[in-house]
Amino acid sequence: MTDYLYLDIETRSGADLKKTGVYRYAEDEQFDILMLAWAWNDEPMQTSTDPEEMRGVIRDIIERYERGEDFKTVAHNTGFERVCFSSYIGMPVGDYIPPEVFEDTMVLAAWSGLPLSLKELAKAMGGELKDEAGSALIRFFCTPKKDGTFRSPEDDPEKWRSFESYCAQDVEAMRDVHKKLKPSVTDFEVETWHVSERTNDRGVRIDVEMAQSAVEMSEGNKQKALDRMAEITGLPNPNSVSQLGGWLREQGLEVDSLNKAAVEGFLEQDDLPADVREVLELRQHVALSSSAKYQAELDSVSSDGRIRGTLMYYGAHTGRFSGRRLQLQNLPSEGIADDDTEIEARIIDLKLGFPTPQVDLKRMIRSSLVGPFAVVDYSQIEARVLAHLAGEQWALDAFFSGEDLYSSAASRMYDVSYEEAKAKYRKQGKIATLALGYGGSKGALKAFGAPGSDEDLMDIVYKWRNANESIVQYWRDLMTAFKEGGSVGDVSFFKDGSNRHLVLPSGRSIVYRNCTKRNEVNPFTGKEQEVIYRKDYRKKGFPVKVWGGIICENVVQAYARDVLTDALVRLDREGFRAVGSVHDEVIVEASTEDDLYRIGEIMTRAPKWMTGFPLAAEGAGPIARYRKADGTWGFANYKEKWRL
Numbered sequence: 170m171t172d173y174l175y176l177d178i179e180t181r182s183g184a185d186l187k188k189t190g191v192y193r194y195a196e197d198e199q200f201d202i203l204m205l206a207w208a209w210n211d212e213p214m215q216t217s218t219d220p221e222e223m224r225g226v227i228r229d230i231i232e233r234y235e236r237g238e239d240f241k242t243v244a245h246n247t248g249f250e251r252v253c254f255s256s257y258i259g260m261p262v263g264d265y266i267p268p269e270v271f272e273d274t275m276v277l278a279a280w281s282g283l284p285l286s287l288k289e290l291a292k293a294m295g296g297e298l299k300d301e302a303g304s305a306l307i308r309f310f311c312t313p314k315k316d317g318t319f320r321s322p323e324d325d326p327e328k329w330r331s332f333e334s335y336c337a338q339d340v341e342a343m344r345d346v347h348k349k350l351k352p353s354v355t356d357f358e359v360e361t362w363h364v365s366e367r368t369n370d371r372g373v374r375i376d377v378e379m380a381q382s383a384v385e386m387s388e389g390n391k392q393k394a395l396d397r398m399a400e401i402t403g404l405p406n407p408n409s410v411s412q413l414g415g416w417l418r419e420q421g422l423e424v425d426s427l428n429k430a431a432v433e434g435f436l437e438q439d440d441l442p443a444d445v446r447e448v449l450e451l452r453q454h455v456a457l458s459s460s461a462k463y464q465a466e467l468d469s470v471s472s473d474g475r476i477r478g479t480l481m482y483y484g485a486h487t488g489r490f491s492g493r494r495l496q497l498q499n500l501p502s503e504g505i506a507d508d509d510t511e512i513e514a515r516i517i518d519l520k521l522g523f524p525t526p527q528v529d530l531k532r533m534i535r536s537s538l539v540g541p542f543a544v545v546d547y548s549q550i551e552a553r554v555l556a557h558l559a560g561e562q563w564a565l566d567a568f569f570s571g572e573d574l575y576s577s578a579a580s581r582m583y584d585v586s587y588e589e590a591k592a593k594y595r596k597q598g599k600i601a602t603l604a605l606g607y608g609g610s611k612g613a614l615k616a617f618g619a620p621g622s623d624e625d626l627m628d629i630v631y632k633w634r635n636a637n638e639s640i641v642q643y644w645r646d647l648m649t650a651f652k653e654g655g656s657v658g659d660v661s662f663f664k665d666g667s668n669r670h671l672v673l674p675s676g677r678s679i680v681y682r683n684c685t686k687r688n689e690v691n692p693f694t695g696k697e698q699e700v701i702y703r704k705d706y707r708k709k710g711f712p713v714k715v716w717g718g719i720i721c722e723n724v725v726q727a728y729a730r731d732v733l734t735d736a737l738v739r740l741d742r743e744g745f746r747a748v749g750s751v752h753d754e755v756i757v758e759a760s761t762e763d764d765l766y767r768i769g770e771i772m773t774r775a776p777k778w779m780t781g782f783p784l785a786a787e788g789a790g791p792i793a794r795y796r797k798a799d800g801t802w803g804f805a806n807y808k809e810k811w812r813l
Contacts, residue, residue: 365737388460503532512536541759559637579597607722660728755768786805
C-alpha cells in the first residue's frame with residue numbers, strides 16, 4: 170500500500186514571486202524556508218522551523234524515492250515545493266528534485282474539473298475552509314519591509330504561533346481533499362504532467378542583453394511620443410485618457426473610449442485634421458510601447474540565463490497547456506525576419522542603440538529566445554480532427570490529396586470547380602471554415618473580419634452548413650449524448666449525478682461539473698427549449714451554457730491536445746529537450762537537420778489510439794533564435810516523411 174507524506178511550507182525571498190516565478194524566487198540570496206508542516210498518512214501533524222530538521226525531511230524524501238519505496242509526497246502546486254526544496258538543500262541552478270517524487274492535489278483538481286486554488290477546492294469538496302487570516306500572516310513574515318529586511322518570530326511571537334498553525338492547517342485541508350479526489354486518469358497522462366514539469370525545469374535561454382536594450386529603447390520611444398503629443402495638444406499628461414479625450418472632443422470628435430478599436434476607427438476617417446491624426450497615431454505608438462514582455466524576461470531569468478516555468482499543465486478545461494511568465498502563447502505572430510543572419514543584424518543594431526521602431530520591438534520578442542531550435546507545428550490540426558471525428562469525407566479527401574482545404578470548402582459552398590473556387594472564393598471558404606466549425610453564425614463571421622450585411626453573412630452560414638452536413642449532425646449527436654449518455658464515434662459520455670464525463674479515445678476524460686437544466690426561449694425561433702449549464706470553476710464558478718457547438722469545440726481541442734502531448738512524451742522518451750509548447754507547436758533544442766527530421770517524424774507518428782488520420786506538420790531548423798515554423802520542411806504520416 171502506498172504511503173503518503175502530506176506537506177506544506179512557508180517561505181520568504183527578496184524576489185517578488187508574482188513577478189519572478191518560483192525558479193528565480195528560490196535563487197534569491199534572501200530566500201529561506203521558514204517552516205515545514207507534514208504528516209504521514211493519517212498520523213498527527215508535525216511542524217518544524219529548524220533548518221537541519223527540515224533539510225533532513227527533504228533528503229529523506231529523495232532517498233526514499235531513489236530506493237524505490239512505495240510512497241508519494243503530496244503537496245498543492247508541487248512545482249513550488251520541488252523548486253524551493255531543491256534550492257534549500259543546495260542543488261545547483263538547473264537541477265531539481267524529479268516531479269515523479271510528488272503527487273499534486275492541484276493537478277488532481279484540474280483532472281476533476283475542480284477549482285485549482287486550495288481554498289476554493291476545499292470549499293467545493295465540503296472540507297474545512299482555510300483560515301482567512303493566513304494571507305495577512307504571510308504579508309507580515311514573508312514580505313520584505315521598506316528597508317529590505319524581514320520580520321522575525323521574536324517581533325510578534327503570538328502571530329508566529331498562528332503562522333505555524335496556519336501552515337499545518339493547509340496540510341490538513343490538502344490531506345482531506347486528497348482522500349476525496351478520485352480522478353480516473355491514465356498512466357500516460359501522469360507521464361505527460363511529468364514531461365511538462367521537466368520542460369519547465371529545463372527552461373529556455375534568453376538574450377538578456379537584448380531584453381535590457383529593448384526595455385531602454387521602448388521607454389525612450391514612449392517618452393518621445395508623449396513629448397510630441399504634449400507639444401501638439403498642450404496637455405500636461407497626454408497619456409491620460411480623460412485629458413486626451415477632452416482635447417479630442419474639443420477638436421470635434423465624439424470620444425467615448427480610446428481603446429485600440431476606437432483609435433483605429435477614428436483613423437479610418439478621411440477628413441481628420443493633420444494634428445488630430447498625428448496625435449491618434451502617436452497614441453497607437455504609445456500603446457505599442459509596452460516593454461512588459463521584455464521586462465518579464467528580465468524579472469524571471471535565472472542566473473544561468475534561462476527563464477523557467479513558462480508552461481502551465483492543464484491550463485484549460487480541455488487539458489490544453491497555457492502560458493506563464495513570458496506567455497509564449499501570446500507573442501506576436503509576425504516575427505522581425507525569417508533569416509537568422511538578418512535577425513542577428515537587427516539585434517546588433519538594437520544593442521548598439523540604433524533607433525528601433527516600437528512595432529519592430531514588438532515583432533522582435535520571439536528572437537530573444539536563443540537556440541539552436543527545431544520548431545515543428547501541426548498543420549491545421551483542429552480542422553483535420555473535426556473532419557475525422559465528424560466523418561466529413563470531402564475534407565478528409567482534401568487533406569489526403571494535398572488540396573487546399575479552404576478552396577475545397579469554397580468549391581462545395583458555391584458549387585464551382587476547385588480551380589474556380591481557388592481563384593474567386595478562397596477567402597470566403599477560409600473565413601467560413603475558421604469561424605463556423607463549432608456552431609458559429611454571422612457573429613462569428615464578423616469576429617473573423619468577414620465583410621457584408623447580416624443577410625450576406627447568413628447566406629455564407631447556410632452555404633457552409635449545407636456543404637458540411639456531417640459536421641452539423643455531429644453537433645446534434647454530441648448534444649444528445651451529453652444529455653443522455655452514450656457514444657458518438659470515438660468519444661463517449663456518461664453521467665455521474667449532476668456531472669457529465671467526456672471520455673476521449675486516449676483514455677483521458679473531461680468532467681463537466683454541476684450541470685443544471687433550464688427552460689429558456691430560443692431568440693431565433695421564439696420557442697421554449699431545454700438548456701444545460703455547467704459550473705465553470707475556471708471562471709469563478711460561473712454557469713456556462715453547454716450546447717452542441719461548444720461540446721464539439723471541446724472535443725476537437727481536447728483531441729488535438731492529446732495528439733500533441735503524445736508527441737511530447739515520445740520526444741522526451743527519445744531524449745529530445747523540449748523547452749516550450751505553443752498551441753500546436755513544439756520548440757525543441759536541436760542543432761542539426763537530422764534532429765529536425767526525427768522530430769517531424771515523431772510528431773506525425775499517429776498515437777496508438779488514432780487510425781486513418783491525415784496528420785501533418787511543418788517545421789524549421791536548426792534556427793539560431795525562436796521563430797514560428799515557416800514551412801521550410803513538411804512532414805506527414807500519409808505520404809513522404811519530409812520534403813522541401
